[in-house]
Amino acid sequence: MAKLQRVRDPVHDLIEFNGEEFEQVCWKVVQTPQFQRLRRIKQLGFSDFVYPGAVHSRFAHSLGVFHTARKLAKVVHKQLGDSFDNRGAQQAIAAALVHDIGHGPFSHAFEEVLKKKKLGRHEDKSVRIIQDTEVGEALESFTPGFRDRVAEIIGSETPKDIYAAIVTSQFDADRLDYMRRDRMMTGTQSSAIDFEWLLANLEVKRVPVDQDGEKVSEVETLVVGQKAVLAAEAYVVGLFQLYPTIYFHKATRSAEKIFSALLMRVFELVADESVAETGLPKNHPIVQFAESPEDLAVFQLLDDAVVWGAMPLLAMANDPCTRELAHRLLNRKLYKVRDISAELESIYPKTAGDDEDIGEKRRVKEAEIRERLKESGLLSSGESIPSVLEDQVKRDPYKRHSGGGSAQQMIHAIDRSGKLTELSSLSDVVGSLSSFSAYRLYCHPDDSDVNMKLDKIVGK
């Protein structure tokens, strides 16, 4: 029996890799350069601009997801008894460990750039890293074909069985870890979840997979037992609170928008063969990535530390746009927010239960502002420093079926009669939750010309 490995973790306390072969293979994965790179990628990108404690890494989160996945596998084992497939569970636990291995620096802000440049999603990078690097070699050393099965779970859109649901579902190990970890590390006191009680009351049931009203198939997933309906309610409400509090905080989003604009500008300059204008040397990983975005070895050179290391050079670039944006990030001189949703709420105030007509007026007004802004040309900057950065977000902490959610996006719970029911019909709190949405513009506070134009567009 190999040596037991122990990691102390602020969320889970002790995370152990026991001496059995499977867990030693997972430990071997942790030692690969690709997994170690996650130490240098912060879980929450620029959130430490708002919450100084939020500097936890994707490395710590990934270990937490591995640990949570093991716990979920035990729940599934208890539920399925003799029909439990240990190999299927091992594949899911390994997939949980490596699920974030394809993330780029500043995670979601970088993902936005990948999207704009049509360079795929981080899951695609994860699959390639699992297939083509030391990570795959470590996985394959457990049993032939293991690497492919793990890659399949990461690359698949919908979980095909209960084991894949450990990695992707409404109660997956990823969310069960990040909700607790992000809350702890930011220091916010809202969004607590009753983790152990939830886990103790999860059950395995079949739910439909549907699309545009057509039932496509059925799949086994984790559902909430009757005794944990209140805990599930708190879980959904907790997620709802995390959006405005952490993930879409206005200052964090301002930094993310500046970062995306900066990277896009650097990519443009590299594409124009004007690397010298960026302030970066020709062999810098950011330049190499802009030149060869599909090169996996180059992608793996990128992390938060590399980007922060480049920032003083970018802040001395010849190109005024690059210089200005880098300077702003380096010194946290962010564009100031103009929260259009909040401005409209002051004109059409929210009331208890929110009057439908008032809500509709806000929606119409907001759509009109977006139309006028698009026509104004303020959003296109070209080579010049962007005067306005636009930010529109909408997230549903929970998609009710009647709100357009598909069955696999919903939480199913067991009601008092033992029937499987959608959570919003058992919980008035969940049933009354709306989406979190925000429409914000970021601009120079001192640019009176732009602010006057925006006043006109907003209708002040």
Add this chain to the structure above:
Amino acid sequence: MIAGTPKLVGSLIVASGGKVVGRTRLQKMVCMLGLAGFDVGFDFSYHHHGPYSEDLSFAVSDADALGLVRETQCRTDWGGWFSTFEADVIPIDSNIELARPLLGVMRDANSVVLELAVTAAFLDSCGEQDPWGEVQRRKSQKATPFRIGEAKRLYSKLKENIPDSGDFAQ
């Protein structure tokens, strides 16, 4: 120019006969038009159901708010839900006019089969060597041999309805 605006969404629904059933279908229809060379003005990236544009999703919502499109939630007999989108007030844009035959095929196709076909076309446009194999890997729940066969037939039909489809993938 109405590319990338709520007006394009309204115009496209009118050109589809005034009604489109399903959010996923609407996303795939606009994506396919873009792949076929029409200037739709929305950028698509890979999401849970294949190519998806959040900007298009916002534009659909704005089109509804501005009265250009009516979105209705409908319930199926088995308890599922879906959206329908109707429009009749927007004139058809000259750019979109040429897409009528293509839109008609997509309007009448099965939503899942359309998703598979458009996802293959999208992956192909991203340089994927084996787009159909990749569709099967990513969408193992939906990509049954029967549906993949249907999707390949639909793909050919879509191609036939693209004006000047010389550069479009096989």
